[in-house]
Amino acid sequence: MCKMQKYLAAALALAVIFFGFVIIRVGIAKPSTKFELAKIPDDQKLHAAAYKDAYPLQYNSFMKNNEAAPSPTGYGGSMPHVSYLEEQPEMLENFKGYKFAVQYDVARGHTYAGEDFVTTLRLPPQKGSCITCKGSYMYDVYFKQTGWEYASKPIAEIIAPMQADDWFGCATCHDPDTMQLRVYQQGFVEAMARRGVDVNNAPHNDMRGYVCSQCHNEYYFTAEDGRVNHPWDNGFDPEEEFQFYQSGQAGGFTGDWTHPDSGAMMLKAQHPEFDNWVTSVHHDAGVTCVDCHMPYMRESGQKYTSHWMTNPLKTTEQSCLKCHDESTETLIARVKTINDNTFKLQRIAGETCAQAHLTIQAAAAAGATDEQLAEARLLIREGQWYWDWLAAENSYGFHNTDKLMKAGALAIDRAHRAIEAARMLAPNAPLAPMPVYVEAEHWNAAQHPGQNPPTATEEQAAM
Ligand code: HEC
Numbered sequence: 001m002c003k004m005q006k007y008l009a010a011a012l013a014l015a016v017i018f019f020g021f022v023i024i025r026v027g028i029a030k031p032s033t034k035f036e037l038a039k040i041p042d043d044q045k046l047h048a049a050a051y052k053d054a055y056p057l058q059y060n061s062f063m064k065n066n067e068a069a070p071s072p073t074g075y076g077g078s079m080p081h082v083s084y085l086e087e088q089p090e091m092l093e094n095f096k097g098y099k100f101a102v103q104y105d106v107a108r109g110h111t112y113a114g115e116d117f118v119t120t121l122r123l124p125p126q127k128g129s130c131i132t133c134k135g136s137y138m139y140d141v142y143f144k145q146t147g148w149e150y151a152s153k154p155i156a157e158i159i160a161p162m163q164a165d166d167w168f169g170c171a172t173c174h175d176p177d178t179m180q181l182r183v184y185q186q187g188f189v190e191a192m193a194r195r196g197v198d199v200n201n202a203p204h205n206d207m208r209g210y211v212c213s214q215c216h217n218e219y220y221f222t223a224e225d226g227r228v229n230h231p232w233d234n235g236f237d238p239e240e241e242f243q244f245y246q247s248g249q250a251g252g253f254t255g256d257w258t259h260p261d262s263g264a265m266m267l268k269a270q271h272p273e274f275d276n277w278v279t280s281v282h283h284d285a286g287v288t289c290v291d292c293h294m295p296y297m298r299e300s301g302q303k304y305t306s307h308w309m310t311n312p313l314k315t316t317e318q319s320c321l322k323c324h325d326e327s328t329e330t331l332i333a334r335v336k337t338i339n340d341n342t343f344k345l346q347r348i349a350g351e352t353c354a355q356a357h358l359t360i361q362a363a364a365a366a367g368a369t370d371e372q373l374a375e376a377r378l379l380i381r382e383g384q385w386y387w388d389w390l391a392a393e394n395s396y397g398f399h400n401t402d403k404l405m406k407a408g409a410l411a412i413d414r415a416h417r418a419i420e421a422a423r424m425l426a427p428n429a430p431l432a433p434m435p436v437y438v439e440a441e442h443w444n445a446a447q448h449p450g451q452n453p454p455t456a457t458e459e460q461a462a463m
């Protein structure tokens with residue numbers, strides 16, 4: 001080798017070492033968050049306060065879930081009792097006859113899960129199954145003793161022995177003995193097993209999605225024993241889930257309530273964040289709920305996982321900029337554009353569904369029979385399912401924009417076909433009111449305490 005070749009070889013070796021290191025740092029190695037395992041007394045395992053001294057960084061950041069703060073985009077946020085029913089009054093028609101027309105508030109931090117549960121006006125007639133996603137008490141106390149038996153017992157009996165700090169705590173996501181991530185929610189474990197996934201032996205990165213997904217998903221209670229189940233046997237899209245409910249795969253469960261105006265048997269969609277994210281661009285790139293909602297933080301030189309599970313745009317730098325090279329402002333503006341467009345679609349879809357209920361009611365009043373109305377009722381059941389899937393998913397379009405746009409489009413199509421089918425039966429019936437879509441700024445009730453949302457101008461209403 002001549003001198004020149006030696007220099008070149010040395011430079012090449014250095015480059016290999018340097019870029020190899022960069023690839024390992026960026027691509028493969030997760031930053032280490034060291035901690036020393038502490039022994040938590042058996043009778044304290046459900047109580048977050050018992051973990052405070054051993055894991056102060058995680059405990060203190062978890063307590064930030066108490067903070068009331070709006071979202072940087074104006075959508076969602078973590079404020080006490082912000083009502084969807086005020087923000088989107090078409091929900092009053094769409095959920096008429098069902099408990100969601102009584103109280104339906106925007107979610108806030110995990111530390112409120114117990115309090116908001118026991119005080120909701122929706123609670124009184126419920127069964128034990130409802131505590132399934134409010135912390136691991138259901139599993140560590142009831143399920144370990146008698147399996148799903150608690151699910152069909154009256155809620156008052158089930159929550160009677162629970163203390164204020166028995167709700168959402170550290171054991172919700174951690175095995176208290178090892179502090180490894182665990183999924184306690186057995187309905188999720190069972191539904192994923194039917195898809196061939198052994199949740200608690202899943203790869204570590206999958207667990208970083210499953211610990212959240214065990215609760216943030218679409219579910220129903222089985223008619224047979226009230227257990228929690230999920231409609232995922234055919235896939236995770238709203239059409240595949242609707243097919244699950246239509247085909248008898250849900251056993252004796254056929255719907256949540258009968259709508260008093262249209263007479264249709266309806267389905268309520270529940271926060272399908274998992275169902276939505278699991279087919280998204282971010283999921284396919286290996287980005288989990290935890291990467292965005294629980295970013296790594298540093299305090300006095302120590303790296304730890306933030307336990308403030310809130311809107312990630314409050315921590316855009318740590319949540320997003322580790323992968324994206326746009327500025328914080330650009331990224332927030334991008335998400336807000338997605339929110340604005342999705343919310344418009346959601347309002348139009350919701351109002352078209354409301355109009356469909358009223359048109360079917362008008363056709364029935366004009367003499368159409370149940371048999372004749374069956375087609376229109378099936379169409380509004382399907383249309384409202386798609387609208388609700390979009391509306392109940394908590395990211396206002398962000399988690400998987402194209403999938404939620406499709407849900408909104410299908411909702412508008414099915415609702416219009418329901419209106420058409422009902423109009424054909426009673427062409428002379430008085431027209432149900434047209435949707436009064438309010439072409440205004442997004443109405444954020446948190447920013448207008450005590451006020452009603454704006455109504456359409458006469459001109460808009462006449463459109
Ligand atoms: C790529 C990052 C990312 C991933 C992955 C992600 N989220 Fe989000 N999530 C966001 C952003 C950004 C918002 C807020 C959007 C907005 O302000 O409109 C959000 C909003 C939410 C909200 C509503 C918060 C509020 O302010 O009301 C919930 C709940 C939520 N996500 C849960 C989940 C769950 C559960 C998963 C996994 C199944 C998940 N997210 C995956 C970024 C992410």
Ligand code: HEC
Pocket residue numbers: 033034035048051052055058059062168169170171172173174179181208211212290294303304305306307309
């Ligand atoms: C909603 C789920 C959830 C809850 C509730 C939760 N954690 Fe975590 N925790 C996680 C996740 C996810 C990680 C990241 C683990 C990983 O990737 O290995 C984590 C990591 C940790 C770690 C490892 C060190 C680190 O910072 O990454 C400790 C210690 C910890 N949590 C303590 C607690 C304590 C104490 C509480 C109760 C105050 C708690 N956790 C509540 C989900 C949760």
Ligand code: HEC
Pocket residue numbers: 076077078106107108109110112113114116117132133134135136172173211212213214215216289290293294309310311
């Ligand atoms: C045991 C069930 C359960 C688990 C596990 C769970 N959540 Fe939640 N989550 C809830 C409930 C219930 C609420 C609403 C609490 C309320 O409004 O009182 C909520 C609220 C939220 C909110 C709204 C808070 C805000 O500030 O706007 C976000 C974001 C969120 N969860 C993300 C996550 C992420 C990320 C994970 C996983 C690390 C996770 N959740 C795990 C049940 C769960």
Ligand code: HEC
Pocket residue numbers: 281282285286287291292312313316319320321322323324331334335401
């Ligand atoms: C761990 C890496 C990672 C994190 C963290 C992350 N992203 Fe992404 N993001 C990606 C990748 C990879 C893509 C896909 C890029 C592509 O395919 O061109 C993407 C795509 C996107 C897109 C385009 C979506 C689409 O449908 O094409 C938006 C918008 C976005 N990210 C916003 C965010 C925001 C906001 C956050 C923080 C809340 C965030 N991302 C966090 C890696 C990440």
